[in-house]
Amino acid sequence: MLSKYRKRKMEMATPPPQSSFNDSNNSHKNNQNGIVQSLLTDLYQVTMAYAYWKSEKRHEIAVFDLFFRKNPFKGEFTLFAGLEECLKYLQNFRFSDSDINYLRTILPPSVEEEFYNYLGSLDASEVSLYAVPEGTVVFPRVPLVTVEGPLPVVQLMETTLLNLINYASLVATNAARFRMAAGKKQLLEFGLRRAQGPDGALSASRYCYIGGFDGTSNVLAGKMFDIPVRGTHAHAFVTSYVGLQDLKNRILQSLQMLTPLDGGSPVDFVSACIDLREEVCKTLDVLHEETKQSELTAFIAYATAFPKGFLALVDTYDVLRSGIPNFCTVALALHRLGYKAIGIRLDSGDLAYLSKAVRQYFRKIADRFEVPSMANFTIVASNDINEDTLHSLNQQGHEIDSFGIGTHLVTCQRQPALGCVFKLVEVNKQARIKLSQDMDKVTLPGKKSIYRLYSHEGHALIDLMQRPHEQPPDNERRVLCRHPFEESKRAYVSPGSVQLLQKLYWTKGEIQEYLPSLKEIRERAIQSLATLREDHKRALNPTPYKVAVTADLYQFLHDMWLDNAPIGELS
Numbered sequence: 001m002l003s004k005y006r007k008r009k010m011e012m013a014t015p016p017p018q019s020s021f022n023d024s025n026n027s028h029k030n031n032q033n034g035i036v037q038s039l040l041t042d043l044y045q046v047t048m049a050y051a052y053w054k055s056e057k058r059h060e061i062a063v064f065d066l067f068f069r070k071n072p073f074k075g076e077f078t079l080f081a082g083l084e085e086c087l088k089y090l091q092n093f094r095f096s097d098s099d100i101n102y103l104r105t106i107l108p109p110s111v112e113e114e115f116y117n118y119l120g121s122l123d124a125s126e127v128s129l130y131a132v133p134e135g136t137v138v139f140p141r142v143p144l145v146t147v148e149g150p151l152p153v154v155q156l157m158e159t160t161l162l163n164l165i166n167y168a169s170l171v172a173t174n175a176a177r178f179r180m181a182a183g184k185k186q187l188l189e190f191g192l193r194r195a196q197g198p199d200g201a202l203s204a205s206r207y208c209y210i211g212g213f214d215g216t217s218n219v220l221a222g223k224m225f226d227i228p229v230r231g232t233h234a235h236a237f238v239t240s241y242v243g244l245q246d247l248k249n250r251i252l253q254s255l256q257m258l259t260p261l262d263g264g265s266p267v268d269f270v271s272a273c274i275d276l277r278e279e280v281c282k283t284l285d286v287l288h289e290e291t292k293q294s295e296l297t298a299f300i301a302y303a304t305a306f307p308k309g310f311l312a313l314v315d316t317y318d319v320l321r322s323g324i325p326n327f328c329t330v331a332l333a334l335h336r337l338g339y340k341a342i343g344i345r346l347d348s349g350d351l352a353y354l355s356k357a358v359r360q361y362f363r364k365i366a367d368r369f370e371v372p373s374m375a376n377f378t379i380v381a382s383n384d385i386n387e388d389t390l391h392s393l394n395q396q397g398h399e400i401d402s403f404g405i406g407t408h409l410v411t412c413q414r415q416p417a418l419g420c421v422f423k424l425v426e427v428n429k430q431a432r433i434k435l436s437q438d439m440d441k442v443t444l445p446g447k448k449s450i451y452r453l454y455s456h457e458g459h460a461l462i463d464l465m466q467r468p469h470e471q472p473p474d475n476e477r478r479v480l481c482r483h484p485f486e487e488s489k490r491a492y493v494s495p496g497s498v499q500l501l502q503k504l505y506w507t508k509g510e511i512q513e514y515l516p517s518l519k520e521i522r523e524r525a526i527q528s529l530a531t532l533r534e535d536h537k538r539a540l541n542p543t544p545y546k547v548a549v550t551a552d553l554y555q556f557l558h559d560m561w562l563d564n565a566p567i568g569e570l571s
């Protein structure tokens, strides 16, 4: 059954009626982040809009490309994310009376009143937005989004669109890298407490899910985005208990009694655990005096509260001498009442060594008590885990089933920003170019059609940009693909299949495409990454994926470059 939040999301896929563009309250609509609104921009966009308006450029039709120049994390791929938020931003794009009143207070008094009337009349109905589908793997210089519309209007959108895409794509890519490192193990995002503010945290939960995480600890993200929420418990829970006496009064009030799964009379769960403790310790070669009774108390309390979901944090005192014997004691007592404990979490120490040792202990318990499933208790690991830790753990061998990852994932500590830019490529059908000493920063002028060429085996081979009037590539024809800047780098490609990368997502004030659920985007990301050869995805020194232009676009670019580059004078 669809949850009510999912249903709301499905409704969002249908564009709102035209009249909704003029609603006065443009935030909190369609589940959109309330901070995302027209004023969430840099002042210079507004001042440029005024200067455009004053110089009668308001009807000029501009085309801007949004792209990045370098893949993050020393990798050779990026996952594109944030598109749905961009479309919702376009739906709501409008300056309210209070926005305009505020702008009056920050712009100079010389700004003409007529400009404010103009701002008040703006919406995104004359704007068209083309984009690569969210969750697609993308590469440097390829326009992820192309926006066409009146020059001042599209200019006003630059910063917001970049803001919505930069972090979303960065953290989704980070998550995808953690996913590749973790193989099929469960990945949980635990970043809320470490993220860059509440909005950073919500974005992280949402886009890590797209990138391949299985769930989040962030409850609000679960509610808003229909992401599975998961969690264990903290050290505070363990250290808050002093000993079994903490439970004594409660026993009298029947609070630590536990009813067997199949019904029947409640049993004294504390005594059930105490009865098992000696034998568990003997099996694990631990003196029962070494186990912390306060920890056992905490575990009993947690298991009584969640007999079907008992997972214990075992590293508060000593994993092997206390945490594991105490966990096994409670797990066996639960088992005798028909319940299955889930497992344990390790949050310190050598996670490879400890997980293997813990697995051995579980096997001993499974053998001794003849409960084979106890060998397979889930082992969750957390504590400052990053991508390299995952690779290292794989090399060492480990027995971890699930990773809880916070800081490194959501803060993208290894590379805290993706450098997406928004560059003008055409005005009134005339191509524009931005030159730079740095070749990588020269823009590709004009509107472009973008294709992904696949091998006969289905691997992505190359992304090809061409001028709009050129014949699209097809699998009947060998096509010359050129490096945009380096003359000697070129190759003929005979594709097995060809995909047009960008779709028209927004025009005439309406969303044009079905907006997939997060789960569907996540699925697309998995499929899109699967088309990428392993050598492009490997962690160390991956092979760059080729991004090319046709001979026609190459010529056009270089002619424009020469036309626009000033000729120096030596003296």
Ligand SMILES: Nc1ncnc2c1ncn2[C@@H]1O[C@H](COP(=O)(O)OP(=O)(O)OP(=O)(O)O)[C@@H](O)[C@H]1O
Binding pocket: 347, 348, 349, 350, 351, 352, 353, 382, 383, 384, 385, 386, 389, 392, 393, 396
């Ligand atoms: N087997 C391992 N191989 C590589 N890295 C590991 C391994 N086990 C743990 N780590 C990482 O090593 C670091 C250990 O950090 P640190 O020494 O601060 O933690 P700790 O002392 O074990 O625990 P804490 O300080 O949280 O009580 C963590 O980043 C953890 O993810």
Ligand SMILES: O=P(O)(O)OC[C@H]1O[C@H](OP(=O)(O)OP(=O)(O)O)[C@H](O)[C@@H]1O
Binding pocket: 190, 191, 193, 194, 235, 347, 382, 383, 384, 385, 404, 405, 406, 407, 408
């Ligand atoms: O390590 P991260 O990848 O950020 O994952 C989240 C961390 O948050 C929790 O404890 P917290 O760090 O708040 O306290 P602790 O380190 O003292 O256990 C949890 O136990 C993890 O260690």
Ligand SMILES: O=C(O)c1cccnc1
Binding pocket: 190, 191, 217, 230, 231, 232, 233, 234, 345, 382, 404, 406
């Ligand atoms: O549920 C957990 O174990 C959890 C949640 C957030 C941070 N650290 C751990």
Ligand SMILES: [Mg+2]
Binding pocket: 383, 384
């Ligand atoms: Mg920690």
